[in-house]
Amino acid sequence: MSRALMIQGTGSNVGKSLLVAGLARAARRRGLSVAPFKPQNMSNNAAVTADGGEIGRAQALQALAAGLVPRTDMNPVLLKPETDTGAQVVVQGRRLTTVRARDYAALKPQLMARVLESFARLRGAHDLVLVEGAGSPAEVNLRAGDIANMGFARAAEVPVILAGDIDRGGVIAQIVGTQAVIDPGDAAMVAGFLVNRFRGDPSLFDEGYRMIAERTGWRGFGVVPWFADAWRLPAEDALDIRTQARGTGLHVVCLCLSRMANFDDLDPLSQEPGVRLTMLRAGAALPGDADVVIMPGSKSTRGDLAHLRAQGWDVDLAAHVRRGGHVLGICGGFQMLGRRVSDPEGIEGPPGSDAGLGLLDVETVMTGDKRVTEAAAIHAATGTAFTGYEIHVGRTTGPDRARPFAHVDGAAEGAVAPSGRVAGSYLHGMFRDDRFRAAWLGGFGAASGTRYDAQVEATLDALADHLEAHLDVAGLIAVAR
CATH class of the missing domain: 3.40.50.880 (Class I glutamine amidotransferase (GATase) domain)
Structure with missing residues (x-):
């Protein structure tokens, strides 16, 4: 029977996209047919799909990790900002309309139906669907009509793993605070947590990790050290593209x-x-x-x-x-x-x-x-x-x-x-x-010395190895339903 698991974050840019990509590669290497899914993404960095539409670049990378050709069902709602207050709405790969931020909420009921439709197709075609949330479920002011985080998780009955980013500081408050502000019904969807982007000796966080588990009652799935080669993977945000130090060339x-x-x-x-x-x-x-x-x-x-x-x-x-x-x-x-x-x-x-x-x-x-x-x-x-x-x-x-x-x-x-x-x-x-x-x-x-696609593939393998070494990957797959 097909199963699904959702990775949500305590905030934006806590590493959800790479976690899903690495888990997708790890699941694929275990012989599972796995597909990525993000109900709603906001990005101007889009990828063209085999079925003639567009999805977020991160979902295209996750598809590559899963050994799949990118398809529009992997990211059924893509918001492409055009101004500070408005965005183009792309639904299942095609432009639907352009709306102001304050008017977007009125669209969400009809978009949820399309989101669940795409999710059902993926679930029917694969053993495991790995879902990426957007932003954070702690943004409870946006909970009404939500299609990106807990609104989707509850509608599709998908268990959630909450990821916190220790590199930002305050990860205990990130995770414990998320549980404190979300609806009890939403909190019941959370099957556990993980801590991402630790620099140094992870054992130094043993006490903090124990405190999170005790205060939330949630199961911990591991502490992931900083993945130094993340820069070798296609960036979803231009700020993640490295400027080289001064030199020749x-x-x-x-x-x-x-x-x-x-x-x-x-x-x-x-x-x-x-x-x-x-x-x-x-x-x-x-x-x-x-x-x-x-x-x-x-x-x-x-x-x-x-x-x-x-x-x-x-x-x-x-x-x-x-x-x-x-x-x-x-x-x-x-x-x-x-x-x-x-x-x-x-x-x-x-x-x-x-x-x-x-x-x-x-x-x-x-x-x-x-x-x-x-x-x-x-x-x-x-x-x-x-x-x-x-x-x-x-x-x-x-x-x-x-x-x-x-x-x-x-x-x-x-x-x-x-x-x-x-x-x-x-x-x-x-x-x-x-x-x-x-x-x-x-x-x-100038000479070229890089085989780019081969390097991306090798980095995805290294990312999967990294997660296997520091997360309970078998446990994560087991809680999917």
Whole structure:
């Protein structure tokens, strides 16, 4: 009979995603057919699925850990913030609507039905479903209509393991306090707890661990030491992508936009020994020694154009190009490089039109049709075949399209300036492809020394080993129902 277990956290970013990924790999190695599931995720870093939709990047990694192809049922509700108060709502892989935060609660009853529908399909196809919560069940002000944590757990009758993050401090209060504020019926769903991200000698926390068990009455499943190689796995949050220390190598600078989306292009570059990657935060000037500037995707192209100009990066970019530097714009970054970005229907915000950076002779018009697809491409400059994906709204036209960045199914894709030093493409994920990454770096005289996908697989195995060594994995699987 198919079983399920849910990992909830005492807060956001306590390591739930990696715990589920590691447990999925451990369960798979025990011969179980296991699938990941997150009822509701909020992220602009999405992955394209085999069934033509989109889900959170973390669920795609968990699917990889489970040996599965990502599917929309693994993350039936994806919220993609477009402004500080509103988000696009993607349901079972397709855009449903855009709502303000205060209006989202009214949607939840209909969304719960879709969540349970997706969960039932996964449960019917696998031995074990590992569910990841969102945020924390201690946010009791959001409990009414909840579909992400205890609301889902009780509706689907899935037992919960509560994870606390000791690296943040106060983990005893995190776990004991969660029990104190949640509804007794919700607390009854908790089958136990674990403590994550311990640095140093775990035995030093023996007394604290015992206190949590005594005060809550919950079973403890272990203390997980800090997993040092977590940075080698695809990041769900751009803040988790490492900026290399000063040194030699091709200096690649990524502009961290306020609504940066689908930045998985940066993970492989961050691990190349011949690359020095700088994730440039707001308020910092573009380094004068930058060789290549990458402008990533954005969930709000015009909004991020304004953000970019507020940092003075438009002036920095113009000077960088004058000095002979290179620029690569991906998706929204590609759109910003053109002469104008227009959104007459208000697809990504208030209707209107803004001047772009003018580094490519193209213009973009936002349209209601969203393109979500995997793609096999050939890089025009090197003739290298690679795979990637598209996930965007907008149509880009103009003279520089006559010099494509790549060809997809024989059709021109992207644009390159006459100088060859400024390029734009709608293709995400290109740097995951070892062949393309090597060819692209080779064009700048840099060598590639990383087999990225193989490294991710090895790190997932190491993560599973890590959890097996420090958690009662057999006990966790046994309490699933």
